[in-house]
């Protein structure tokens with residue numbers, strides 16, 4: 001027995017949708033909170049499975065976790081115990097690896113299983129580990145478990161071969177209590193990194209340069225509790241913007257930071273999408289003629305890899321040929337096979353795909369092989385003739401807060417059903 005999403009396509013979307021707090025910030029802010037000596041209150045926490053898994057891990061560490069109304073989460077590490085993290089929840093998400101940096105930073109010792117998350121091709125963490133080693137830690141890997149420990153952590157210069165989001169955040173967390181100055185060069189610049197640095201600075205850390213490619217962290221001896229509001233989720237926002245372009249008459253997406261979405265908005269403009277951008281919202285008028293475009297995924301502020309999958313579904317409705325070149329995860333094209341089942345004309349090559357439009361889409365039984373593949377199939381389901389049945393929706397639930405509820409409020413005919 002499995003719960004699936006069913007979507008009857010062809011229903012127009014209308015109205016307003018409010019975007020939740022950013023998954024990729026939240027999943028780092030929660031482990032970062034344990035670096036404090038007192039309670040940290042995070043506001044705007046999305047109701048997603050990744051947060052549940054992280055809460056389980058906090059409880060494993062004897063950290064008090066209180067979920068309040070409207071996305072308030074209070075994390076109190078006062079009575080924390082540094083136990084090995086071998087609980088199955090570690091493997092339910094990618095971001096459990098942030099406990100490496102946080103526990104190493106606080107206790108100079110961490111034992112944790114290998115994390116999980118979406119399979120998008122190989123996702124090594126060598127840069128995280130090299131960063132910890134540069135700070136003075138020893139890394140041991142046995143039977144699927146990492147042990148990372150140090151006598152003391154000493155600030156140093158760390159150049160990242162690839163500007164990795166995860167490595168930047170993990171090293172930042174490990175370095176907050178290190179002796180002296182740590183400099184991360186070729187750091188990733190994603191907005192979620194700024195959000196984590198903001199939280200740590202509110203706690204009393206000295207981090208400068210987050211959002212640029214050089215971040216400096218001057219070690220401190222003490223971090224206090226604080227209050228923090230999470231930035232809006234640019235990927236959820238982008239997904240709804242794409243859905244609006246696909247199926248809305250007029251739809252407003254609110255609680256967004258438009259600057260975080262520039263690469264998507266400019267591509268949609270190139271495609272011919274009618275939009276009005278305001279300070280914290282965007283109004284999309286869908287239904288117009290769309291033109292195919294070429295996309296190359298890049299680190300921020302380039303086109304986000306997490307949005308190429310949902311956009312692929314929309315590109316089936318754009319006139320002519322579109323190409324997507326994936327430079328972050330060259331194997332991130334499993335959604336294309338599922339879209340083909342629904343009638344899309346897509347060919348997948350080495351690190352790229354070509355989409356020929358316009359092709360009608362038809363409801364079918366498809367599988368969300370990963371989180372954004374799931375989002376792509378929901379976009380396709382809104383456009384398709386008949387009913388689309390999406391399996392393995394636990395991937396979608398990892399990262400979208402009430403996706404089906406939000407879509408129903410906009411007029412979509414989407415429901416959950418338990419099937420054999």
Ligand SMILES: CC(=O)N[C@H]1[C@@H](OP(=O)(O)OP(=O)(O)OC[C@H]2O[C@@H](n3ccc(=O)[nH]c3=O)[C@H](O)[C@@H]2O)O[C@H](CO)[C@@H](O)[C@@H]1O
Nearest residue numbers: 024095122123124125126127128162164165166167305328
């Ligand atoms: C929880 C979270 O925030 N997830 C996001 C984060 O994942 P994540 O932080 O895992 O992605 P990275 O930025 O680290 O990965 C970027 C590239 O660097 C490579 N790499 C990374 C680390 C390393 O040690 N060695 C290495 O080779 C990866 O394989 C990939 O090719 O950024 C990705 C890229 O924007 C997004 O798709 C994910 O949604």
Ligand SMILES: C=C(OP(=O)(O)O)C(=O)O
Nearest residue numbers: 094095117118306371372
């Ligand atoms: C790949 C993603 O998530 P994660 O890194 O958590 O697997 C994503 O959010 O698209």
